Amino acid sequence: ELYDIPFEEGQIQNHYRFSASANLPIIIKQRWNITSSLRYRYEAFELNDVKHRLDNSIPSYNEKLDYHYLSGSLNFTYFSKIFNKPFIYNASVIVDGTEKEAQRIKGFLGANIILKKTERTTIGVGLIVLVDPTSPVPAAPTFIWEHKFKNSPWTMDFILPQRLLFKRHLFGKGRLSLGSELNTNGFYIDQSALSNVYDYRTIEINSGLTYEHLLGSSVIASFKAGLATVFNSRVSVRGENTNDYIYANNQDENAYFSLGFSFNPNPKKK
DSSP, rough: OTTTTTOOEEEEEEEEEEEEEEEEEEEESSSEEEEEEEEEEEEEEEEEEEEESOTTTTTOEEEEEEEEEEEEEEEEEEEEEEEEEEEEEEEEEEEEEEEEOOOEEEEEEEEEEEEOSSSOOOOOOEEEEEEETTOSEEEEEEEEEEEETTTTOOOEEETTTTEEEEEEETTTTTTEEEEEEEEEEEEEEEOOTTTOOEEEEEEEEEEEEEEEEEEETEEEEEEEEHHHHHHHEEEETTTTGGOOOOEEEOOOOEEEEEEEEESSSOOOOO
């Protein structure tokens, strides 16, 4: 739909995503640290048999679209105690854009307190304040609950609103996770034929399994597969609130899989 009017209908034959990121320490102290994060993401869509929904005289078409997204952030974390409970502060400043130029500066502030921590259970609550005029909400609560089931290899990992996973170790150096994760993705549409730069964002739930395996002492390989449910896919003018979108599309549920590798140069034995 374009401006709430039926626009086009077709098939996303394939959707490819490649991402690479690095988290780099700058200053590490006992009670606080400053780190930086760098991220690159490539998105490609293969569209088939796209038809205009109101004018049948317009011929259908096939097209491949691809986009590049880059971001960098500076992050500050501080550890303290309130009522003898661990209290963690976070702040981040983020700059993102396309391969052509930077587009926006945004950030967030967060705080979490650990209310309970035992050998089998950790419970915490917190709040994230978004310094971003495009966000549909200015702030969001967080809830953390990790619980290891008695006489069982399984652990529940629940972080509201991010994920609900059930995990267990396998094969000595492997870990299996079953459950759902909430993911947000997006990129900027910056084309000379358009009068504005646009911000495309999706919110989806990925439900399925994840298997991670330690290779050597520093490399972790991961495989994910399951069902992706996209329930929010919108385009808005860059810098405008995503509730004031001009374009939206609906997608059917679809299968997905991904393969990834991560490298930690300073692993701990645990």
